[in-house]
Amino acid sequence: MKSIRLRLITLFTALILAVTGILGVVVVNQFTSVLEEDAHEELQNMAEVQARYIEARINTQLNYMESLSQNSIILDPAVAQEQRVAFFEAEAVRVGYDAFVLADLAGNGVTQSAAGDVVNVADRSYFKGAAAGVPTVSDITISRVTGEPVLLFATPVYQNGAIAAVLYGRKEGKTLSSIVGEVTYGETGFGSLINNDGIAVGNANLDLVKQQFNFAKADEENPDYAQLAELVRSKMTTREPGFGDYSLEGKDFLVGFAPVEGTPWILSVAMDQAELDAQVAEVRNTIITVIILAIIAAAFAVFLISGTIAKPIVATTEELNRLAGFDFRHNAHSNAGKYINRQDEIGTMLKAVATMQQNVQDNLIDKLEHISRGNLDDEIIMVGDNDQVGPALQDTQGAIKTLVTDTNMLVTAAVEGRLDERADASKYSGDYQKVIAGVNQTLNAVVEPIKEASSVLEAMARGDLEQDMQGDYKGEHAAIKVSVNKTFASIKMLVSDTNGLVEAAVAGELDTRADQSKHQGEYAKIITGVNATLDAMAEPIQEASGVLEEMAQGNLDQGMEGDYKGEYAVIKDSVNKTFDSIKMLVGDTNSLVESAVAGDLNARADTYKHSGEYARIVAGINATLDAMVAPIQEANTVLEEVANGSLKLRMEGEYKGEHSAIKDSLNSTLDFLQGVVDEVSDILDQMANSNMAVSITGDYKGDFEPIKTALNHIIESFNEILKDMNEAADQVSAGASQVSDGSQMLAQGSTEQAAAIQQLSSSIDEIADKTKDNAKRASEANMLSTTAQEKAQKGNDSMRQLQESMDEINQASGNISKIIKVIDDIAFQTNILSLNAAVEAARAGQHGKGFAVVAEEVRSLAARSAEAAKETTVLIEGSVKKTEDGTAIADETANALEEIVVEITKAAQLVQEIAEASNDQATNITQINLGVDQVSQVVQGNTATAEQSAAASEELSGQSQLLKEMISRFKLKR
Known part of the structure; x- marks a missing residue:
């Protein structure tokens, strides 16, 4: 065991x-x-x-x-x-x-x-x-x-x-x-x-x-x-x-x-x-491992739990076995005593056993001992409302008390022919029981088969089919027994078959039927009726079960088609209505999904075709699409405007959650870009209108900071160049004015002196005149070469400044090219990120469709940004190329000017030497008329030089004024 x-x-x-x-x-x-x-x-x-x-x-x-x-x-x-x-x-x-x-x-x-x-x-x-x-x-x-x-x-x-x-x-x-x-x-x-x-x-x-x-x-x-x-x-x-x-x-x-x-x-x-x-395989191995661990853990847990259950049950069993052996003595060393104080069913059961032991000892054993000794006056105390022992003792005590009366009553009844009167011999003991038993046996010989038949039939009437007539009778009594037992067997078989059908129906086995051929008469009709009832129930239930099973597996191709009546027709109508409702719900849901996959986000299902929770489901899907479509469409409209070069449009819709975050991010981005474009456009417009007293003051970060720095550097460079040119123009204009005034005065005085000594000059012979003319031309050439040397040197200095400016412009263009390259790289990375977002959206399935559209728009915007960056790069590279060409030309011009300065310096030295030789020759030739020749030479030289200086200074003054007017068009920083 x-x-x-x-x-x-x-x-x-x-x-x-x-x-x-x-x-x-x-x-x-x-x-x-x-x-x-x-x-x-x-x-x-x-x-x-x-x-x-x-x-x-x-x-x-x-x-x-x-x-x-x-x-x-x-x-x-x-x-x-x-x-x-x-x-x-x-x-x-x-x-x-x-x-x-x-x-x-x-x-x-x-x-x-x-x-x-x-x-x-x-x-x-x-x-x-x-x-x-x-x-x-x-x-x-x-x-x-x-x-x-x-x-x-x-x-x-x-x-x-x-x-x-x-x-x-x-x-x-x-x-x-x-x-x-x-x-x-x-x-x-x-x-x-x-x-x-x-x-x-x-x-x-x-x-x-x-x-x-x-x-x-x-x-x-x-x-x-x-x-x-x-x-x-x-x-x-x-x-x-x-x-x-x-x-x-x-x-x-x-x-x-x-x-x-x-x-x-x-x-x-x-x-x-x-x-x-x-x-x-990895999942399978994991599951096997989990199963093994679960079995081990469960076995260990059951082992621990079973100990807490089995031990007190064993102790209780020992106690009950002792009581079953009618040992109702108190045992202080019993194992059950260890569990009697438990606060659960086992403790309650042991307490009940102890209580029963005490009650049997006090109210049964002691009272029986008194009765056995003939003491019938003890009061029997009831233990509870459901006490069965107390009444039994009272009945026993009462039976013994009335033994004489019962005996007399049986004798009198038998004498009078009342054979139903009996005394209960089991309530008596000793000689009284023998007396009562003897009388009862006499009556039983006649009454027993009648009573047993009555008892069996009464039990059958109550539905108790556990016992038929078992008595050993003879004659007519035996015939009664056979008839009663045949009726008992027929009813028992009828009940058994009926219960079998009921149990099978309760268990869902609607194909089970009883064999009506085993029954006869009305009993066979009952079995036939029950079978027919089950046939009428099984067919619609089985068809409904098949349809519902197909619906559970997603197959909505066939409803119930059987021809039923009454409640079975109601079941058919209910199942088919459910079938139609689910089929229509699935159809509308699939239609919405297909439209969303095809990019048609305006498609909606008609909620009025549905009812109850199905209508709520369709309405929920429509509401979900509405919540997704609105921000996507508005964002698409805004981005199309951005693609067309307009930064004025903003998202205005009221959204929540991630849609609100998309709206805020897009609007913030456009506000920032609008600010950058407006400030840069304003700066460039003012520069185009000759206002150089400007700069970009906005707080830019990231890749916009180098743009701000480069443009401000260009403005500073233009300001410095124009300031230097303006100052140089002022100095040239002032110097030209002074030279012009002095030259006019010198020319006037020289003219007067020339008129006074003209008569003296006419007496110089032809050789002296030629010598004077040679000396005069040499002096003039010396002065002009000196002036040309100074102007060439100034031109060379200006050209160096122009070279430096060209280099700075070239560097600024290079910086802008690098910035455009950074923008191009950003567009490329944005394109990659948008593609990765599209991949994640695709992996998210239906939940990621809306985000996939936004990612596609971002990718398109990145592509257009990259295209614009490339076009700007080509234009800037062309400008850089032209700037480099201009720089090369400036370098060549600077080199040529340096060479001119060198050649003019050499020419000035030669002219100076010629002038010195001519002066020496004139001194030797005109020793006789030295004073007159010297005065005439100086006056004539001053006159010619003054006239040429005046003309040159007038021209220089006009050019400096023109340069100053051109520079004055620009508004420069202080």
Whole structure:
């Protein structure tokens, strides 16, 4: 015999093992199914997101080519071919192209490089597309120049509003493979890019790209590719997003795919099935481990708990066994005493046992001892309202007291023929019992079979079918016994079959029926009626159960169609109404989901077609879409205005949660950008209106701070240059005025002196005149050379200042170029972040659709920012180029001025030597008339010099005044 403790441990351990085992199998199966389904969806989502990323990369290159095609250097006849080639070679190195080719409309192209290869591309599809006015990217093409696979981006070149040529750039064929190589999923996921014909254009294995490997026809040579080739032909090349499975080289793969819009390519993302199997195995092992630990923990817990239950039960059992042996003596050393004070059912039970023991001792054993001794006067005390022993003792005591009376009554009744009168012999003992028993036996011989038959029939009337007539009778008494027992058996079998049907119906076994052939008469009719009733109940219940089971599994194709009546027809109508309501709810929900996936966020379901909780569900979905669509549409409107160059529009709607955060972030960004644009525009407008006494004072951070610094530096540079020019103009004007006044006075005095000594000068002979003229011209040349030397030196100093200014402008332009580069990098990073956000949104499924739209708009804005940055870069690089050319010209001019200064200095020295020699010659020739000649020479020289100085000073004064008027147009800082 097993102990209760062992039974508890065995039972609960087996129960836990069964439950955890079943749950483990169900969880593993469900996890495997869900994991594979999620993997398919994730692979498809990954393919769609990465396809959009590749599309964005291609559009960025096409936008760049469009910007490059607008550069005037391409078709400008004034630009030398060498300069054009140098420009394109530098640009190719900068942006990562192999080369750029410029082709006429006949397809004849020349590579813009030192090699200058000539090629005809008239038959190429990318050339035809660009020649038709559409920027086009080629498929992977084998270059006619290099013989290697290449990727080409072509765009039309416009001149006077018409297409004049086609410009295309050539990149290495591994470009797409590099992009695809960045696509991963899990540990084994990889990407692949094919065209509409199934040919590999991007793959980690570059040999497949070089060989133009065709996956759609790969099974023609290698049967191992049968599944993959069929998948490519039947699904991928239809350019519809989807997923599938295939086997290759003994491995199973899951794959998702999506087309790259605007290109002839389809991107696929595949992963090894073994990676999923490893995850399933890990979960299975974890579940097995958990089950084992749970069983061990449960067994230990049951072992501990069973001890607290089994021990007091054993002690109670021992106590009850002692009582069962009629040992009602108090035992102070009993094991039950240790548990009698427990505050639970066991303690209560032991207390009840102790109470029963005491009551039996006091109210039963003691009283029986008194009665056995013939003492019938003791009062019997009742223990409680439900006490059965006390009344029994009272009855026994009363029976003994009335023994004589009963005996006399039986004798009298028997004599009088009243055979139903009996005395209860069991209430008596001793000789009294023998007397009563003898009388009763006499009467029983006649009455017993009648009474037993009556008792059995009465029990049958009460539904008690446990006992038939068992007495051993003879004669007519035996016939009565047989008839009663036959009736008993028929009713018992009827009740048994009826109860069997009821129990089966309660247990849900509606196919169970009773065998009516075992019954007869009305009993057979009862069984037949019960069977028919069950038949009428089972059919509608079973059909309703089948419909509800299908509804639970999501199958809404069929309602209840049976022909029923009464309450069964009501059940059918209720089930079909429920079926129709759920089907309509699912239909409206799917319609909303499909509209949302297709980008139609204005679609709504009609709540009036539903009722109750179904109407609340549809209304909730509509409200959810309303809450999502409003901020997205308003943000889209604002961003379109931004894309069109307008920063005035703001989001005004009242939103909550993340929608409110999007609104605040977008409005704050636009406010900041508006402030930057307004301040910079105002500064530039004032500079254009000659106001240089301005500067940017706004508090900018990040990449806007270098813009502020560079523009303020440019303004400071212009102020310093204009201030220096203004001061120089003032000094020149003042000096010119003084020279002009002195020259006028000197000319007037010299004229008067010349008139006074003219008569004396006429007496000088021809040699003296020539000598004087020679000396005069030498002196004049000496003075003019000295003046020219000073002016040349000033011009050289001004040119150095101009050089320094040009260098500062060049540096400022370089800083602006770097800033534009930073903006371009920011746009690129923003584009990457928006693509990552789109990936996470895709992974979030339906909950991430709205955010995916916002991420797409941000990506579009980043692309337009990158395009604007590139255009600005091209313009600034052109300005830098022109500034560098101006700097070079200034350097050449400065060098020329320095050389002029050197030559003028040498000429001044020679003229000075000539003047000294002429003076010496005049002194020797005019010794006779030295005084007159000297006076005449000085007067004539002063007159000529004064007149020339006056004219030069007048001209210089006019030029300085003009320069001052030009500078006065600018308002400079103090």
